[in-house]
Amino acid sequence: MNTKYDIIIVGGGAAGFFTAINIAEKNKNYKIAILERGKEVLSKVRVSGGGRCNVTHACFIPNELVKFYPRGERELKGPFHQFCSGDTIEWFANHGVPLKIEEDGRMFPESDSSQTIIDCFLLATQKLKIDILPLQSVQSLFQKDEGWKIETNSDTFLCKKAILTTGSNPKIWDMMQQLGHTIVSPVPSLFTFNIKDPRIKDLMGLSALATVKVKGTNLKASGPLLITHWGLSGPGILRLSAWGARILSEKNYQFILQVNWLNDISFEESIENLHEIKLENSKKQITTFCPFEFPKRLWESFIIAAGIHSELKWADISKKQIIALAEQLTNGCFQVNDKSTFKEEFVTAGGIDLKEINFKTMESKLLPNLYLAGEIVNIDAITGGFNFQNAWTGGFLISEALKQ
Known part of the structure; x- marks a missing residue:
């Protein structure tokens, strides 16, 4: 009927x-x-x-x-x-x-x-x-x-x-x-990135405003980043995944993610900033004085990744260490191995x-x-x-x- x-x-x-x-x-x-x-x-x-x-x-x-x-x-x-x-x-x-x-x-x-x-x-x-x-x-x-x-x-x-x-x-x-x-x-569009990296291990739940890029492409996005059990999520990552849905599929979700944790501050600017911070806060311990607006535990992780001993004072940091820290802060490279969708x-x-x-x-x-x-x-x-x-x-x- x-x-x-x-x-x-x-x-x-x-x-x-x-x-x-x-x-x-x-x-x-x-x-x-x-x-x-x-x-x-x-x-x-x-x-x-x-x-x-x-x-x-x-x-x-x-x-x-x-x-x-x-x-x-x-x-x-x-x-x-x-x-x-x-x-x-x-x-x-x-x-x-x-x-x-x-x-x-x-x-x-x-x-x-x-x-x-x-x-x-x-x-x-x-x-x-x-x-x-x-x-x-x-x-x-x-x-x-x-x-x-x-x-x-x-x-x-x-x-x-x-x-x-x-x-x-x-x-x-x-x-x-x-x-x-x-x-x-x-x-798929709107997905998060699976990353295993010591810099973000055990930092689940921490977030920071950042700019993210996919290395070797024009893909770029800004917004809050959230560290999760499996890698990185948050609006910045989701935006990047939406704009890059086809490109990232072609890469089979294997790529290098470049993270600027200082958002719009360049590598060169960050070196200048760190030198100024060193002069103005020479007697302060580097781990206890984080000059940027993101979680202290994340800051400590970057210090370790830059090869800086946690007991050092700002006055004791070498030029080479400042460059290494600036690199971690403005151009941290993370290997993405897959995606997760909600x-x-x-x-x-x-x-x-x-x-x-x-x-x-x-x-x-x-x-x-x-x-x-x-x-x-x-x-x-x-x-x-x-x-x-x-x-x-x-x-x-x-x-x-x-x-x-």
């Missing part, structure tokens, strides 16, 4: 729900369903942002916002002029969820709970009589007349318009490829080729009446609420395109 709908959305995540709600609010008579392959909907929303849901980012200028997207920067300019971070804040406020801005620009619900976002979406779908159908794993997609036929593991659906918000689902990508779309091969923050670079999408409507250029939103397309961003913003914007554009 074929179940008929005006619109079927495949994928019960953030993009799917936002798209469905916005379409239903603009078209009261549409019969809409969300198909979800799992038992639960919105599971990624639940765990995002450490369970708080990083809804968007307080960057309100479209031309600035696009700079946070390693893939999609050019294509998102137009869409962000239609629906940007400020519109997201207003949308959630109108749906009973006020957002707050944190110091780093990330925005969360005031409740600090992702459940607030989930409840907001579930309540809206209930009010708008949108059918949520879990355990519906799509097996095939066919163009039928002027619409689509969708076969799942347990039912067959017919609809006028189909919307895919399935994220990085290889099975759906394969179907899209069979229907003529180009898939940019997926590689499932809840996992993002994939890759997906449907952006050239094959109409970014005014998010409709496929190849398959009429098929729309795409979220991470199914080859768009991804660094952490900070940007991937969600892409989902909201895509959903809004689709709802505008389907407005009667």
